[in-house]
Amino acid sequence: MGSIVLVVRLVLADVRRHRVQAAMLLLAVTVATATMALGLSLRGVSDALYEQTRAATAGPDVVALSGDTGPAVTSALASLADDPEVVAHHGPYRIVYATLTARGSTSSPVVVHGFAETPGAVDRPLVTSGRWVRSGGAVLERGFATALGVGVGDRVTIAGRSYPVVGIAVTAATSIYPWAAQIGPGGGPSDYSGLAWMTRPDARRLAASHDLPVTSAIDLKLRDPAATEAFMDAHSGLGIRVTFQPWQFKAEQDTVILRDAQPILVVGSWLLSFLAITGVAALAAGRAVEQTRRAGLLKAVGATPGLITAVLFTEYLALALLADALGLMVAHLAMPAIASPTASRIGDAAGPDGATVVAATVLAVAVAVLSTLRPTLRAMRTATVTALTATAHQPRHRPWLTALSALLPTPLLLGLRLTARRPGRAVLQACSSATSVIAIAALLTLHAQPERGYGLDGSSVLPNLRGEHDRGLMLAVTILLIALAVVNTVTLTWTTAMEARANMAVARTLGATPAQITAGLSAAQLLPGLPGALIGIPLGIGLLSLFAAPNAADPPSAWLLGAALATVLVTAALTALPARLAARRPVAQALSAETA
Amino acid sequence: MNVSGGVVRARGLVKDHGQGQSRVRAVDEVDLEVPQGQMLAVMGPSGCGKSTLLHLLGGLERPTDGEVWVAGRRIDTLSERALARLRRRSVGFVFQAFHLVAELSAAENVELPVLLAGRSRREARRRAGLLLDRVGLADRARHLPSQLSGGQRQRIAIARALANDPLVVLADEPTGNLDTAATLDVLRIFEDLRSAGQTLVIVTHDERVAATADRLISMRDGLFVDDTRLAGSHTGGLGGLIGLEG
Numbered sequence: 067m068g069s070i071v072l073v074v075r076l077v078l079a080d081v082r083r084h085r086v087q088a089a090m091l092l093l094a095v096t097v098a099t100a101t102m103a104l105g106l107s108l109r110g111v112s113d114a115l116y117e118q119t120r121a122a123t124a125g126p127d128v129v130a131l132s133g134d135t136g137p138a139v140t141s142a143l144a145s146l147a148d149d150p151e152v153v154a155h156h157g158p159y160r161i162v163y164a165t166l167t168a169r170g171s172t173s174s175p176v177v178v179h180g181f182a183e184t185p186g187a188v189d190r191p192l193v194t195s196g197r198w199v200r201s202g203g204a205v206l207e208r209g210f211a212t213a214l215g216v217g218v219g220d221r222v223t224i225a226g227r228s229y230p231v232v233g234i235a236v237t238a239a240t241s242i243y244p245w246a247a248q249i250g251p252g253g254g255p256s257d258y259s260g261l262a263w264m265t266r267p268d269a270r271r272l273a274a275s276h277d278l279p280v281t282s283a284i285d286l287k288l289r290d291p292a293a294t295e296a297f298m299d300a301h302s303g304l305g306i307r308v309t310f311q312p313w314q315f316k317a318e319q320d321t322v323i324l325r326d327a328q329p330i331l332v333v334g335s336w337l338l339s340f341l342a343i344t345g346v347a348a349l350a351a352g353r354a355v356e357q358t359r360r361a362g363l364l365k366a367v368g369a370t371p372g373l374i375t376a377v378l379f380t381e382y383l384a385l386a387l388l389a390d391a392l393g394l395m396v397a398h399l400a401m402p403a404i405a406s407p408t409a410s411r412i413g414d415a416a417g418p419d420g421a422t423v424v425a426a427t428v429l430a431v432a433v434a435v436l437s438t439l440r441p442t443l444r445a446m447r448t449a450t451v452t453a454l455t456a457t458a459h460q461p462r463h464r465p466w467l468t469a470l471s472a473l474l475p476t477p478l479l480l481g482l483r484l485t486a487r488r489p490g491r492a493v494l495q496a497c498s499s500a501t502s503v504i505a506i507a508a509l510l511t512l513h514a515q516p517e518r519g520y521g522l523d524g525s526s527v528l529p530n531l532r533g534e535h536d537r538g539l540m541l542a543v544t545i546l547l548i549a550l551a552v553v554n555t556v557t558l559t560w561t562t563a564m565e566a567r568a569n570m571a572v573a574r575t576l577g578a579t580p581a582q583i584t585a586g587l588s589a590a591q592l593l594p595g596l597p598g599a600l601i602g603i604p605l606g607i608g609l610l611s612l613f614a615a616p617n618a619a620d621p622p623s624a625w626l627l628g629a630a631l632a633t634v635l636v637t638a639a640l641t642a643l644p645a646r647l648a649a650r651r652p653v654a655q656a657l658s659a660e661t662a
Numbered sequence: 663m664n665v666s667g668g669v670v671r672a673r674g675l676v677k678d679h680g681q682g683q684s685r686v687r688a689v690d691e692v693d694l695e696v697p698q699g700q701m702l703a704v705m706g707p708s709g710c711g712k713s714t715l716l717h718l719l720g721g722l723e724r725p726t727d728g729e730v731w732v733a734g735r736r737i738d739t740l741s742e743r744a745l746a747r748l749r750r751r752s753v754g755f756v757f758q759a760f761h762l763v764a765e766l767s768a769a770e771n772v773e774l775p776v777l778l779a780g781r782s783r784r785e786a787r788r789r790a791g792l793l794l795d796r797v798g799l800a801d802r803a804r805h806l807p808s809q810l811s812g813g814q815r816q817r818i819a820i821a822r823a824l825a826n827d828p829l830v831v832l833a834d835e836p837t838g839n840l841d842t843a844a845t846l847d848v849l850r851i852f853e854d855l856r857s858a859g860q861t862l863v864i865v866t867h868d869e870r871v872a873a874t875a876d877r878l879i880s881m882r883d884g885l886f887v888d889d890t891r892l893a894g895s896h897t898g899g900l901g902g903l904i905g906l907e908g
Contacts, residue, residue, distance in 0.1 A: 463766070657759075
C-alpha cells in the first residue's frame, strides 16, 4: 500500500512539474486513439445505422426489381409473394426515372416510387418531417433533400411538372443517396439518383406524361431474414429478368461511401501515433538525465527495480490511458457525422466495440511504452552512484562530419555539428517532416482526382458526397498531423538547444553571434527536415496508391514540390522562435549552470 | 595592435545580480586599466565578484552601471552582434571547467574560433597545429577531451583562446581543477605568453598563480581592496619561485 502511495505521489508531483509534457502526451494520444477508433468503427456504425433504419421503416429482406413492365412482369413479381417463406410484401409498384429540378437550377436524376397513401406492412418509409404522400405532392428521401437543400413546403419540378414537397422520409428499401436507383431503365446500369415518392396515380401520370422509363419492383419480408440467399436461388428461374437485392447488399452498399474513409482514418491514426511517439520520445530524451538521477535517488533510499519501473512508467501509462478514454469518447461523439455523411439513415451510433477499444488501448500503451522505454531502461541499468551524478549522454566524435562542416558558413557549420550530436533526434525530425508531407501529398492527390458530381449528367451542381467526405476527412487528418508535427519541431528545437546550451555558450565566447546561434539551431532541424520532406512525396503517393483506384490520377509535380518546400519553410519559421529564445540566453549564466 | 591607455579599461563599473530585496552587488564601482602586455591577477574569496568582473571585461555580461573599454572601444553599449565580433577578434577566454566541446578532437576545438571568424579550413588547421605545438600537445591533436588529462585539457583551452591572436586573454580560475604538475604546465604557458607581450587577466584563488603576475588586485565584496605591482615573477625560475617544483 505504501508503495502505491509513493508511486502516486511521485507521479503527481512529476506531472505538476512537467505540465506541458503531460498535456502534449495527452493531446497526441487522444488524437491518435480517436482517429483509430473512428476508422475501425466506421463499418460497424454504418451497419448499426442501417439496422436501425431498417427496423424503423419495416425494411424488406429482399427487393425484386425488373427492368420491364406490363402485366406479365407484374404477375411474375407478385408470384414471389406466394412463396411460403414470404411473410409479407409490398407491391409490385412502379419506379419512374425522371429529372428533378429544385430551386430553379439544381437538377438531378431521380427515381420516383409510386406508393399507396397508407403504407403497408413492408417498406414503410419513416417521415422525418412533413407528412406522407398525398395526391399532387411529393415526398423526398432525406439524404437527397439535404443534398438539394430542399425542405417541406418547397416546390420541385419533376419531368417538367411542379410538385410541392409535402414530406421528408427515410427508407431501408433502397441504398443511401445517391444510389437509390438500384437498377437503371430497362434493368441496365443506373446513374447517381435521388429518391422521391408519389401516390401511385401521380407516378403513373408522371410516367405517361413524358413517356418516361419505368421499372417494377416488389418488397418482400421473409420468415427467416438471414435466408435471403436461399430465397434468391430458389427463384432464379422466374421467366423474366429479375434483379434481387437482399438487405445485406444494401447494408454493404451503405459502406461504399465510406470505402476510402476507413483507410484515411486508420492510416492517419498510425501516422498520428508515430508523431506522438516522436514528440514524447524527444521530450523524454530531454529529461533522460533527470530521470536517471531520479532513479539513482530512489535506489539510494532502497527502492526496488520494480518500484522504480513503476514510478517511471506509471506517469506515461496513466496519461496514455486517460488519453485513450478521451479519444474513445471523442470518437463516439464524432461517429454519426463521419459514418453517415448523407442523412439517409437514422439512429444512434453505439460506442466503439470491444475490439476497437482494445486496439485503441494497445495503441495508447504502445505510444507510452515506446516513447519512454529507452530512458527508462537507461535509468534502470545505471549504477546508483553513477546515476546520482548522471550527465547528458556523450555525443560521438564524427571526424568526417566535423571536417565537412568546417567548409560551410558558420550557421551551417553549427547546424551540421548539432545534427551530428544527436543523429537519433535528426531522424525523428526527418520523420516528422516526412509524415507531414505524406499527409499533404495524399490530400493533394485526392484533390487531383477527376470526379463526377451527383447532378444531372455528372454536374457538380450537386457535389460528389463521397469525394467531399474523403477530402474533408483527409484535411482533418492532415491538420492534426501537421499540428503534431509543429509541436514536435518546436520540441525538438528546444531540446536540441537545451542540450547544446553549453556548447553554444562556448561558441558565443569564441565570437559566434546570437543570430549565428539561432540560425545554427534552425539549421540543425532543417538539415534533416529537408530530406524528410522530399522523401515524404513518394511515400505519400505510394501509401495512397495502396488504397486508391488503379486509374487514379497523380497530382502535378509542382504541387508536390511546392508542398515539400512549404514544409521546409514552415519548419524554418517554427524553429526560429525557440532557437532565438535559446540563443539569447546569457552566456555567463549558461556556462555557470554547466559547471554548477 | 598597440593600444595606448590600456587594452582593457573600466570606469565606475557596477554589476548587480537579482532584483528588489534579493539584489546582490557583485561588482561595486571599480576602476581598472590593464596596459598592453601586462599580466594581471585578480584574487579574492569565493563570491567576491572576480568572475563577474571577468565576464564584464569580456562582454559576456552587461554592467548595471559604468563603462568598459576594450582595445580603445567602449563595449558596454555594443549590440550582442558587435560584442560577438569583438570577442572573436580581441578576446580569448579560458575557464576553470575548460568548456571544450566534448565531441570534437583537440585540434578541432582549437580550429573552432578560427572557423567562426570566417577563415578557411586550411588556415584553421594551420593555426591549430601551431598552437597545439606551442602548448606542447601536437601529439594529442586527434584526441578527444575525454582522452586527455585535466592539465592537457586546459592547455587545449588556452590554445583555443589564442586561436585568433586576441589582444587580451581572460582566464577564470585556469588552474582551479588542476593538480600541481598541471598547474605548473599552465603557468609556464602563461609565462611564455607574457614574455611574448600577450595581455592576460587571470582570476584565481591560488596565491602561487597570482605570484607569477605583474600586478595583483585583491577583491572583496565587489570592491578592489588592494592593487599591487609585483616584480618577482620576472626573475628567477617560475617553479622555484612559487614553490611548485619538488
